[in-house]
Amino acid sequence: MEQVIIIGLGLMGGSLARDLKKTGKYSVLGMDKNNKHQQLALELGFIDELVHMEQITEADFVVLATPVNAIPSLALEVLNRLHEEAVVFDMGSIKNPLCKYTQSHPKRSQLVAVHPIAGTEYSGPTAAIENLFRNKLTIICEPELSNKNALEKTIELWKNLGARIQFMNAVEHDKHLAYVSHLSHISSFMLGKTVLEIENDERQIFNLAGSGFESTVRLAKSAPQTWAPIFLENQQYILKSLDEYIYNLTQFRSLIYHNDEQALHSIMNQCNHVGEILAGIALKNNQEH
Amino acid sequence: MEQVIIIGLGLMGGSLARDLKKTGKYSVLGMDKNNKHQQLALELGFIDELVHMEQITEADFVVLATPVNAIPSLALEVLNRLHEEAVVFDMGSIKNPLCKYTQSHPKRSQLVAVHPIAGTEYSGPTAAIENLFRNKLTIICEPELSNKNALEKTIELWKNLGARIQFMNAVEHDKHLAYVSHLSHISSFMLGKTVLEIENDERQIFNLAGSGFESTVRLAKSAPQTWAPIFLENQQYILKSLDEYIYNLTQFRSLIYHNDEQALHSIMNQCNHVGEILAGIALKNNQEH
Numbered sequence: 158m159e160q161v162i163i164i165g166l167g168l169m170g171g172s173l174a175r176d177l178k179k180t181g182k183y184s185v186l187g188m189d190k191n192n193k194h195q196q197l198a199l200e201l202g203f204i205d206e207l208v209h210m211e212q213i214t215e216a217d218f219v220v221l222a223t224p225v226n227a228i229p230s231l232a233l234e235v236l237n238r239l240h241e242e243a244v245v246f247d248m249g250s251i252k253n254p255l256c257k258y259t260q261s262h263p264k265r266s267q268l269v270a271v272h273p274i275a276g277t278e279y280s281g282p283t284a285a286i287e288n289l290f291r292n293k294l295t296i297i298c299e300p301e302l303s304n305k306n307a308l309e310k311t312i313e314l315w316k317n318l319g320a321r322i323q324f325m326n327a328v329e330h331d332k333h334l335a336y337v338s339h340l341s342h343i344s345s346f347m348l349g350k351t352v353l354e355i356e357n358d359e360r361q362i363f364n365l366a367g368s369g370f371e372s373t374v375r376l377a378k379s380a381p382q383t384w385a386p387i388f389l390e391n392q393q394y395i396l397k398s399l400d401e402y403i404y405n406l407t408q409f410r411s412l413i414y415h416n417d418e419q420a421l422h423s424i425m426n427q428c429n430h431v432g433e434i435l436a437g438i439a440l441k442n443n444q445e446h
Numbered sequence: 447m448e449q450v451i452i453i454g455l456g457l458m459g460g461s462l463a464r465d466l467k468k469t470g471k472y473s474v475l476g477m478d479k480n481n482k483h484q485q486l487a488l489e490l491g492f493i494d495e496l497v498h499m500e501q502i503t504e505a506d507f508v509v510l511a512t513p514v515n516a517i518p519s520l521a522l523e524v525l526n527r528l529h530e531e532a533v534v535f536d537m538g539s540i541k542n543p544l545c546k547y548t549q550s551h552p553k554r555s556q557l558v559a560v561h562p563i564a565g566t567e568y569s570g571p572t573a574a575i576e577n578l579f580r581n582k583l584t585i586i587c588e589p590e591l592s593n594k595n596a597l598e599k600t601i602e603l604w605k606n607l608g609a610r611i612q613f614m615n616a617v618e619h620d621k622h623l624a625y626v627s628h629l630s631h632i633s634s635f636m637l638g639k640t641v642l643e644i645e646n647d648e649r650q651i652f653n654l655a656g657s658g659f660e661s662t663v664r665l666a667k668s669a670p671q672t673w674a675p676i677f678l679e680n681q682q683y684i685l686k687s688l689d690e691y692i693y694n695l696t697q698f699r700s701l702i703y704h705n706d707e708q709a710l711h712s713i714m715n716q717c718n719h720v721g722e723i724l725a726g727i728a729l730k731n732n733q734e735h
Contacts, residue, residue, distance in 0.1 A: 274656045278721075294653065323653075330654075336641050337655040341662040344633050347694040349720040350713065351687065352625050356723075363723050364583065364612070365619075366626040367563045371724060372661050373630040378721035381714035388702050388710060398640065399699050403692060405636040410688050413677050421677060424639065425670035431638035432567075432667035434645075434652050435660060 159217040162208055163187040164231060166198040167383075168276060169248045170222030171285025174203040176318045179287065183314075186212075190223075197282040213238040218314065221247035226386035229258035236264040244307040246271040250334060251390045252298040252327040266304035269311040270327065272296045272334075273320060280380035291319035298327040335394035340402060342376045342384055343395070349377030448506040451497055452476040453520065455487040456672075457565060458537045459511030460574025463492040465607045468576065472507070472603075479512075486571040502527040507603065510536035515675035518547035525553040533596040535560040539623060540679045541587040541616040555593035558600040559616065561585045561623075562609060569669035580608035587616040624683035629691060631665045631673055632684070638666030 161177055163170045166189040177183045187204035189195045198204045213219055219235050221228050228249045235245045236259070246269040247255060259265050275293040277284060295315050300308055312322055352374070356362045388395055412420045450466055452459045455478040466472045476493035478484045487493045502508055508524050510517050517538045524534045525548070535558040536544060548554050564582040566573060584604050589597055601611055641663070645651045677684055701709045 274654060276656065276658070278658075293656075296654070333651045333654050336644050337651055337659045340640065341637060341659045343695070343698060344637050345662055346714055346717045347691060347698055348630060348633050349717040350694050351629065351691045353716065353720060354690065355625050355687075362622050362626055365563060365585070365622050366724065367565065367582075369565070369567075369665050370626045370630045372664050373634055374720055374724075375661050376658050377717045379714075379718075381711045381718070384714060385707050385710040389705055389707060392702055392705075396699065396703060398644075399695065399702075401643065402636060402640045403695050403699070405639050406632070406688065406692050406695070409632060409636055410685065410692070413681055413688075414685060416678055416681075418674050418678060421674040422670040425635055425668075425673060427642065428635045428638040428666045429668075429670070431642060431663055434642075435655065435663075 158182065158184045160184050160186065160215060161218040161220060162213060162216040163204070163220040163222055164235075165189060165220075165222035165224075166194050166204065166282050166285075167222065167380075168280050168284040169273075170220060171198060171201075171203055171282045172275075172287070172289040173220060173222065173248070173318075174198070175285055175287050176290065177314075178203060178205075180317050182317065183218075186216075194282050201282055201285070203282075203285060210234070210238070214240055216240075217243050218310070219243065219245040221245065221249070224383055224386045225249040225251045225254070225390050229255050232259050232268060233262060236262050236268060239264060239267055241267075242306065243267065244269060244310050246311050248273060250338065250387050251331055252296075252325075253331045254390050256299050256302070256327040260302070265302060267307050269300075269303045269307050270298040271311065271315070272298070272330065273315070274338075278375055278378040280383060288319070290315070293320055294323055295320040296323055296325050296330055298325050298330050300324045331391050332394045335391055335398045339387060339391060339395050340398045342379060343388070343399060344402065345374055345376035346379075346384075349374045447471065447473045449473050449475065449504060450507040450509060451502060451505040452493065452509040452511055453524075454478055454509075454511035454513075455483050455493065455571050455574075456511065456669075457569050457573040458562075459509060460487060460490075460492055460571045461564075461576070461578040462509060462511065462537070462607075463487070464574055464576050465579065466603075467492060467494075469606050471606065475501075475505075483571050490571055490574070492571075492574060499523070499527070503529055505529075506532050507599070508532070508534040510534065510538070513672055513675045514538040514540045514543070514679050518544050521548050521557060522551060525551050525557060528553060528556055530556075531595065532556065533558060533599050535600050537562060539627065539676050540620055541585075541614075542620045543679050545588050545591070545616040549591075554591060556596050558589075558592045558596050559587040560600065560604070561587070561619065562604070563627075567664055567667040569672060577608070579604070582609055583612055584609040585612055585614050585619055587614050587619050589613045620680050621683045624680055624687045628676060628680060628684050629687045631668060632677070632688060633691065634663055634665035635668075635673075638663050 161183045166187050174185045186208045228247045252270045273295040450472045463474045475497045517536050541559045562584040
C-alpha cells in the first residue's frame, strides 16, 4: 500500500481522502493547521492517523489541499523533505504562482500541478463527500516539468477516482478559470450582498425568492478563506474578467434606461447560445463515459 | 365543470393548463398569437380546443399568460367581454402596470392580479410541465380591488394546484421582485455574455466550466421575449437594483486591486449569511406542508 499524506483536510483534501481509502490501494494520513479539522477528520474516519511535517520523508504521495496562497511555500518545504521516488501534487484553483515559485527547485520534477474541476459551495471536513471527482475534468499544468514517474503515478491515482485528465499551460489555465469559475463566484457573492442590503429593511424579501435566485446566489455560500486567496493570487485575470462583466452590465443598464427593446432582445438571444454550448459539452462528456 | 380560457400557451400558461386538466374540475381552452404554439398545445393535449376572443363571453375563468407588456391592454379587452360571474387573472411577473392600467375599469373587481413564483429557464409549450406550482408561493396583489367571488374562486383554483397564497401591495411586489428575480436574470445573462465574448477566441474555455458556472449562468437560457418586457416594465426598480449591484462589484474590484484581504474576508463572511436565510426559509416552507 502506498502512503498518502494530505495537508489540508477540508472539502477538497477530505473528499480525496474518502475516495483514496475506498480504493484499498492507499493508506491515508493527514494534517491540518486547524486542530478542530484534524479531530473531525479522525472522527469522520477519512484519515487513518495524524502526522507531522517531519514524517513527510516517509510518504509516497503528498497532497497540498490548503487555500491557494499557502501552496507555493508549502510545496518548497515538502520538496525539501521528499524521498526521491515520492511525488507531491496540489489541488489548487490557480496554477501559475505555484509553477513560477517552484521552477528552480532542484526537485521540481517530483511536483505535479493538479486542479480537479470539482467542488461544492460548502467547506471544511464535514463538507467532504465521496465520488466528488468521478467523471470530472482534472487539469495537469506544465506536465513537461514533472518527471515520468511523478506524472504517471499522479495520473494513475486520479484515474482510480474516475477523473478525466487534460494537460494545460499554467497561464492559460489561470486566465480561463478567471472567466468560468472565479467570476461566477464574484457575481454570486455580490448578488447576495445587494439583496442582503435591501433585505435589512425588508425582512420578507427572501420569501419571494424562487429557484432562479437560489441558483445564481448558491456560490455566495462559499468559504472566504478559500476564495479571498484565489481572487488575490489570480488578480490580473480576475480584474480583466470583472471589468468586462461590469462593462456589459453597464451597457445593458443603458439599453433598459433607453427602452431599447430590440437591442435587449438581440443581446439575450446571443446569451441563449450558452445553453447550447453547455448542453453540447454535457453530451460529449456522457458519450466519452 | 368550469370553463377556463388561457391566453398564452407557453411555459406558464401551458403548465397551468396541464395541472388544471388533471384536477378534472375544469375544461381548458386556449389561444396564442403564435400559431405554432397553438398547434403544439393541441398536439401535447394540454388544451381541449382552440378558441377566439369572441368566445371569452362564455368563460368562467380567463387567464392572461402572455409576456408582461401585453397583459394590461389584454386585461381591458377581456374585462369588456366577461360575463358578470366570470373572473380574469394574469400570471405576470410585474403587477403595478396592470393594476394602474385597469384601476378605473367598471369591471375591475372581476380581475385578480396573480404572480406564481415558479418557472424554469425554458419557454414555449414544450417547456410546460406538471406540478410547477406545487408548494410554491403565489402572490395576489391588491386583493381589496377584486370582489369576493373573484378572489375566492381564484384562491380555490390555485390551492387546487398546491400553491401557497400571499397578499401583497403591487408596488412592493415589483420592487422586491426586481431584487430577488429580475436582477438574478440580468447578472446571469451578462455572465454568459462575458464568457461567450472571450470564448470566441478560445473555444475550449467551456470545457473547463464546473457546476458553479452552470448554476450561475443557468438563467441566461431564458427567453428574450419574456424577459425584455419585464426589464422595461419594471424599469425603475431594476435600474435601482442594477446600480447597487454594479456599485458592489466595483467596490469588490477595488479591494482585489488593493490586495485588501481582510476586507474581502469580511464582505464574503456577510454574504455567507444568504445561505442561512435561504435554508431557514426552505425549512419553514417544508414545515408548513
